[in-house]
Amino acid sequence: MTDVPYPDTATLAGVTDEERARTFTAWMTAHAASVRRAAASYAHTAVEQDDLVQQIALALWGALPSFRGECSARTFVFRVAHNQGAHFATRERLRRPHPDADERVGAIADHAPDPEAALDASRRRERMFAALRELPLPYRQVLTLALEGLGHDEIAAVLGVTVNNVNVRLSRARDALRTSLGGER
Amino acid sequence: MSRDDDEWAGWARDFQGSAAEGDAPTPAAMLSRVRRETWKQRRAYLGEALACALLIAFYVVMMGRLRATWFVVMASANFVFAALWMGYLTHALRGTWSAAGADARTFVALTRARRAAEHRWFRFSRAVTAAMLLFVAGWAPFVLRARWERFAAEPWRAVVGFGVALLIGVATLVHQTRRLERAERELAALDAAAGE
Numbered sequence: 576m577t578d579v580p581y582p583d584t585a586t587l588a589g590v591t592d593e594e595r596a597r598t599f600t601a602w603m604t605a606h607a608a609s610v611r612r613a614a615a616s617y618a619h620t621a622v623e624q625d626d627l628v629q630q631i632a633l634a635l636w637g638a639l640p641s642f643r644g645e646c647s648a649r650t651f652v653f654r655v656a657h658n659q660g661a662h663f664a665t666r667e668r669l670r671r672p673h674p675d676a677d678e679r680v681g682a683i684a685d686h687a688p689d690p691e692a693a694l695d696a697s698r699r700r701e702r703m704f705a706a707l708r709e710l711p712l713p714y715r716q717v718l719t720l721a722l723e724g725l726g727h728d729e730i731a732a733v734l735g736v737t738v739n740n741v742n743v744r745l746s747r748a749r750d751a752l753r754t755s756l757g758g759e760r
Numbered sequence: 761m762s763r764d765d766d767e768w769a770g771w772a773r774d775f776q777g778s779a780a781e782g783d784a785p786t787p788a789a790m791l792s793r794v795r796r797e798t799w800k801q802r803r804a805y806l807g808e809a810l811a812c813a814l815l816i817a818f819y820v821v822m823m824g825r826l827r828a829t830w831f832v833v834m835a836s837a838n839f840v841f842a843a844l845w846m847g848y849l850t851h852a853l854r855g856t857w858s859a860a861g862a863d864a865r866t867f868v869a870l871t872r873a874r875r876a877a878e879h880r881w882f883r884f885s886r887a888v889t890a891a892m893l894l895f896v897a898g899w900a901p902f903v904l905r906a907r908w909e910r911f912a913a914e915p916w917r918a919v920v921g922f923g924v925a926l927l928i929g930v931a932t933l934v935h936q937t938r939r940l941e942r943a944e945r946e947l948a949a950l951d952a953a954a955g956e
Binding site: 625719749 | 767772775777778790793794864867868871950952
């Protein structure tokens, strides 16, 4: 995934509404798929994922003026997305400990041309996201960010932890995911 | 490539392949989703309008049969109530029927306006339910006195009549309170998220 050049390292404090809207559109468009995946790692159903994406978008809108160019746009967007995801997960855990398995089906869409391959891939992805959602929050966050292709230093910046902490969490998270997926692969 | 690397590459492929272009939450797509919610809002509004129309139709039909003054007064009160109910609903939903533009600001503004409208409406409907409960509570002793002989002979009529009314009223009040609290939480979360 490529990072967005616009405006990326410039501060957004005090920008006009037009500039804010342009930045928001550029960043959301560039990181749309990542935001969707982040939402899928926290919310079980497609409807909940849509709601969470909306919440993330609103949070990003609100957070834009606080961007000082101290990190990349990608780091900033992921930080907002995972903060919102963590809030959502905490709230949902209190509200509904275990969603129906049926609700999960179809939560991650697939548009591959070969129906059989699509079904197989879709099931594999669904298993992966279901396994991710069952992981403790610190493991889930570090894993999803690493699977997005972020480096350890960037993950540390998103989550506000040290690189050493990321290394330790990631190692444990990989073991936990492997166990959850039945030790396959 | 080691086994661990293979495993990681497989996971990353599965993970990154999960969001197709059609699912991308671009600002335009999100605004489109918020616009689609307009249909849901229209259905809810028409449902309320239909309920009020049925209430008015019932009293109009009954007024043709019962010409007692007390009934005309009660029917008139219900007509006023239906008008107030629909009037306030229309007022609460003002500015939430359509998006004024097609940009990010419109998306934020419309989402906020709809949550605020829900909050206003639940607060109003709960207040109306509370007022109706108070009215019924004040009216109940007169009903009890007027029908005392019948209730004394068949106490179950009083128990069922007042009990069911109380149960429905309290259940409605509890439900509306929960919806209001949820709307308050959502609005607060939205304001906190959007930094408004």
